Amino acid sequence: MSDYDFDLFVIGAGSGGTRASRMSAAYGAKVAVAEEYRVGGTCVIRGCVPKKLLIFGAHFAEDLKDARRFGWDVPDCRFDWPTLRDNVLADVDRLNGLYTQGLENNGVTIFHERATITGPNEVTLASGKVVRAKTILIAAGAHPHVPSFPGSEHGITSNEVFHLETLPKRVLIAGGGYIANEFAGIFNEFGSKVTLVNRTDVILRGYDAQVRDRLLQISMTKGIEFRFFAEFEKIEKQADESLLVSMSGHDPIEVDCVLFATGRVPNTKGLGLETVGVELNERGAIKVDADNRSTVESIYAVGDVTDRVQLTPVAIREGQAFADTLFGGKPHQVDYHCIPSAVFSHPPIASVGMTEGEARNKLGSVKVYTSDFRAMKNVLAGRHERALYKMICDGVTGRVVGLHMIGPDAPEILQAAAVAVKAGLTKDAFDATVALHPTMAEELVLLK
Structure with a gap:
C-alpha cells in the first residue's frame, strides 16, 4: 500500500491547476485539488472571461450610434447595468459548473477549502484533514495589489468590479496597465466619467510606443481624462457617499468609485512555504526551474504564483507541460519566446x-x-x-x-x-x- 493518499495534490483550481489536475488524472495519476473560492480561478470567475463579456456589452454604445449611418432607425437607447452584470455572473456560474464537471469526470477529488503545506509531501486542509501526496503542485494564482495610503480601503479592485450594485457616474481608475485601460474603456462606453491616474506618464509599459501613444490619443478623444505623475495622498468618504481623492501634483477629485488596477501579487502568503524551504523571489513569487519545480524536490508551481508571464494561456501550457512531464511520459518545457498578448481597450x-x-x-x-x-x-x-x-x-x-x-x-x-x-x-x-x-x-x- 502507498505511503501517500494521492500521487498529486494541487493547490488552486484556476487555469493552470485545472489543466494540470485533469491531464495528470487522465494519465492515470490519483489526483486531488483544493480550491478555497470557486473552480475556474481568476480568468474564469473574476478576470478575463467576465471582463470580455463587459467589453462586448460596451461595444454596443458605439455600434448603436454607428448603425444609423448604415440605414438603421435606432432610437436613443438606455443602458441597464444590472441586466448585463447579472447575465455575466450567470455565465460565470455556468463556466464554474463546467470546470468542476471536467475535474470530476476525470476522477479528480475536489476539496472546496483552503489548503496549506505542512511538509514536503503533506497538506493540511482548513477542516483539519491532513493529506499526504507524492507530489504537490501550487497553482494558487495572484491577487490585485492595493496601494497603502490613508483611505485606500474605500477603493475596489477588479475582484469586486463585477458585483457593483449601481453603475458609478464618476470613476477614478488607478494604474496604467492593461486592466486599467480596459476598464477605462468599458466604463467610458457605459457613460461614466472616467479619470485614469498613473504614477508616471507611460501607459501599457512593454507595448510598442507608437501603438500605446495612439491609444492615449483615441482615449482622450473619447473623453477619458488622464492624470500623470500623480501619487495618492488620501481618500475621504463624503456625507453623500462620494469619495474625495487627493493626489500629488493635481487638484483633488470627487468620484463615486475608485478602482485600483495597480498590478497583481502572487498568492504565496499563508501557504506554509517557509516551513518546508520553498524559496521566493523579491516579489514573493515561487522560484521554479524550467520544469516548474521549486527548490523543494516534491513541490512544483505553475501560473501567476510564479510571476513569470501572467497570462492564462501560459498557465495552461505550464500545467500541461507539468502533467506531460511527470505523468505522461512526454517530457517538455514551455517555450516563452514570442508570446502574443492583447489589451481589450477601445x-x-x-x-x-x-x-x-x-x-x-x-x-x-x-x-x-x-x-x-x-x-x-x-x-x-x-x-x-x-x-x-x-x-x-x-x-x-x-x-x-x-x-x-x-x-x-x-x-x-x-x-x-x-x-x-x-x-x-x-x-x-x-x-x-x-x-x-x-x-x-x-x-x-x-x-x-
Missing part, C-alpha cells in the same frame, strides 16, 4: 515579438513597416479613429521579429499572424501572400 491592441525599441537595442539594424488607416466601417460611420499596424523586421535577414496593432478586431487578426512570427517568416513571405479584400487584415500583406 479600440483593442494586439502584440507579438519585439517592439521597435527592443529590436533596435538587440539587433541594431531593423526595418519598420507601417500602415496607418481608417477602417472602412469607421469611414462610413463618420468616426475619425485610425488604426495602426506595425511590423518590425531584422534589417539583415528580413525576418519578422515583431507585430503590433491597434484597431478594430486587432487581437482576432493577430492570433493567426503570430503563427508566422513564431515560425520566423520574413517580410517577403507576407508580401507574397495575396490580400484578402476588403478587410483590415489585408494591411498585413501590404505594409510599406
Whole structure:
C-alpha cells in the first residue's frame, strides 16, 4: 500500500491547476485539488472571461450610434447595468459548473477549502484533514495589489468590479496597465466619467510606443481624462457617499468609485512555504526551474504564483507541460519566446515579438513597416479613429521579429499572424501572400 493518499495534490483550481489536475488524472495519476473560492480561478470567475463579456456589452454604445449611418432607425437607447452584470455572473456560474464537471469526470477529488503545506509531501486542509501526496503542485494564482495610503480601503479592485450594485457616474481608475485601460474603456462606453491616474506618464509599459501613444490619443478623444505623475495622498468618504481623492501634483477629485488596477501579487502568503524551504523571489513569487519545480524536490508551481508571464494561456501550457512531464511520459518545457498578448481597450491592441525599441537595442539594424488607416466601417460611420499596424523586421535577414496593432478586431487578426512570427517568416513571405479584400487584415500583406 502507498505511503501517500494521492500521487498529486494541487493547490488552486484556476487555469493552470485545472489543466494540470485533469491531464495528470487522465494519465492515470490519483489526483486531488483544493480550491478555497470557486473552480475556474481568476480568468474564469473574476478576470478575463467576465471582463470580455463587459467589453462586448460596451461595444454596443458605439455600434448603436454607428448603425444609423448604415440605414438603421435606432432610437436613443438606455443602458441597464444590472441586466448585463447579472447575465455575466450567470455565465460565470455556468463556466464554474463546467470546470468542476471536467475535474470530476476525470476522477479528480475536489476539496472546496483552503489548503496549506505542512511538509514536503503533506497538506493540511482548513477542516483539519491532513493529506499526504507524492507530489504537490501550487497553482494558487495572484491577487490585485492595493496601494497603502490613508483611505485606500474605500477603493475596489477588479475582484469586486463585477458585483457593483449601481453603475458609478464618476470613476477614478488607478494604474496604467492593461486592466486599467480596459476598464477605462468599458466604463467610458457605459457613460461614466472616467479619470485614469498613473504614477508616471507611460501607459501599457512593454507595448510598442507608437501603438500605446495612439491609444492615449483615441482615449482622450473619447473623453477619458488622464492624470500623470500623480501619487495618492488620501481618500475621504463624503456625507453623500462620494469619495474625495487627493493626489500629488493635481487638484483633488470627487468620484463615486475608485478602482485600483495597480498590478497583481502572487498568492504565496499563508501557504506554509517557509516551513518546508520553498524559496521566493523579491516579489514573493515561487522560484521554479524550467520544469516548474521549486527548490523543494516534491513541490512544483505553475501560473501567476510564479510571476513569470501572467497570462492564462501560459498557465495552461505550464500545467500541461507539468502533467506531460511527470505523468505522461512526454517530457517538455514551455517555450516563452514570442508570446502574443492583447489589451481589450477601445479600440483593442494586439502584440507579438519585439517592439521597435527592443529590436533596435538587440539587433541594431531593423526595418519598420507601417500602415496607418481608417477602417472602412469607421469611414462610413463618420468616426475619425485610425488604426495602426506595425511590423518590425531584422534589417539583415528580413525576418519578422515583431507585430503590433491597434484597431478594430486587432487581437482576432493577430492570433493567426503570430503563427508566422513564431515560425520566423520574413517580410517577403507576407508580401507574397495575396490580400484578402476588403478587410483590415489585408494591411498585413501590404505594409510599406
